[in-house]
Amino acid sequence: MQDRMTPAERLAAVLMGQKPDRVPVNPFILGFAAKIVNLPIGDLYADPRKSFRAQLLCAEMYGYDATPMYAYASFGAWEFGGEVGMPYEPGQSAPYIIRHPVESPEDVDKLEVPDPRKAGSIPIAMEIAKLCYENKMPVVFQAGEVLTTAANIAEPARLLRWMIRAPDVVHKLNKKVAEFFIAVAEYFTSTFGADKCMAFTGGPVESNKLINPRQFGEFVFPYMKQIHSKVLGMGVHVILEHPCSDQNANLPYYVQLRKELGWNGKYIWAFGPETPLEKQIECFGEHDIIMGNVDPPSFQFKSFEDVLALCKDNIERGIKNPSGYILGVGCELPPLAPPINVYALMKAAREYGRYQ
Amino acid sequence: MKDEILRGLTDSVVSGDVEKCVEYAKKALEAGIDAYEAIMEGCARGMSIVSEKYEKGEMYVPEILCSAEAMYAAMEVLRPHLKVEHVGTPRKVVLGVVRGDIHDIGKNLVKLMMEAAGFQVIDLGRDVPNERFVDIAVREGADIVGLSALMTTSMVVMPEVIKEIKKRSPKTLTMVGGGPLSPELAKAYGADGYAKDASQAVRVAKSLIGGVA
Missing domain, CATH: 1.10.1240.10 (Methionine synthase domain)
Structure with missing residues (x-):
């Protein structure tokens, strides 16, 4: 079945609340793109030109609707003066932290908010953003999550212990992280214009596998609201929010966030597979786009037929969202997934995701 | 008193x-x-x-x-x-977070629960190279090797590690756990056991070795 719209037209239609030819597909692909074009995964995170090209070619080959971007889960450690390793060794699939820049409460006091123009991976993200801009694609910058970033700076277990033993230290660190994200947003929006930018945010430390909803309310919500409010205030219209892993108990806070922001801007919610699409539609369906959440490990070990069935089920449930739906994966697609299983996403979107 | x-x-x-x-x-x-x-x-x-x-x-x-x-x-x-x-001879468990993953909270909780239950835990830490799991399992004569991963991008090395352990230390049992894992995935990876979280890990380990730590 042929597509009648280009990826850009399709995405624009969904963002404007119109129905495209079929549901768009964003498979949350990063490392997988490197494998497809026979590039070391390290290059996807270390070399902006190669990364852009790999992501673009992979999207072209499959025909999915995501554009290149730069983001990684260990964000924060390098940017605040620590050290990360790039995934060049066999078995490595994403940048990993070698040294956390904060080891003690005194380090938090001394920690300076870095200049985004020079901080860690930001120059690489900016190079990719420039290539996106030159190719008339949306510019995506990473703008959170605060607690995951703070955990990458201070080491996750240490940060979580401080939440009980020294909450003021966590707040001090979170304030600096929030200030940094706002500076990053200013850097990107002033370079390209806010209407060309989309903010991406998401991380696993906020999940209810680690913290309870009360802790989310105290240590995440105020900073998330501060950043999102500033980003929307700069004129960015779209925030791609990925509440990673199980965040069901945090859902009321995300709803509160949207209400308190006056439902301004458009959110694309990319929850993990733990959060049913029906629940997401109930919470955000009146205003926001829901991105599908097909179980990521299934792409790695299930058969093509099984993955196709999962995608079909996701489409049938997600397409009911009145403000739009994008077929997606609940977290990054495993880089070593068999290539045929990514095709299942496209086949499902074309066969079961057509709008009348 | x-x-x-x-x-x-x-x-x-x-x-x-x-x-x-x-x-x-x-x-x-x-x-x-x-x-x-x-x-x-x-x-x-x-x-x-x-x-x-x-x-x-x-x-x-x-x-x-x-x-x-x-x-x-x-x-x-x-x-x-x-x-x-x-201070007898407790059962030995080798634990670690696989290559490319630094998220070790879950693994540390498993370690804690296992030590509290009487196992001797050899903690390899995080971002552990595949061959280190195998070498230590062989050297220590481990009863169980537990592999942990938080990210979908890092769990992919598990089948290779498990296969190598089975080859070089056939008596050693393997178990996996962490955010993206599931019982189906554990089975597909060839692991002998799967634990959803730290609280299950001890039960699974004990059932694998017949109930005695």
């Missing part, structure tokens, strides 16, 4: 109160309570309650990490007083 001290140990582990835990550990020794009994009936019982509360969603990781701190502080006081009869 004895019951009160053991309960004090248990309660201070659950509440994560390091000072009280140390205080009760010292009181236990002063009162002539056997150090092994204080560990098993005081500290380990506390961790078992913590584990149940975690499973029910009544406690989360920040509180558990504080309980762990309290338990380790009490163990420091009690361990030197363990009698030789209690």
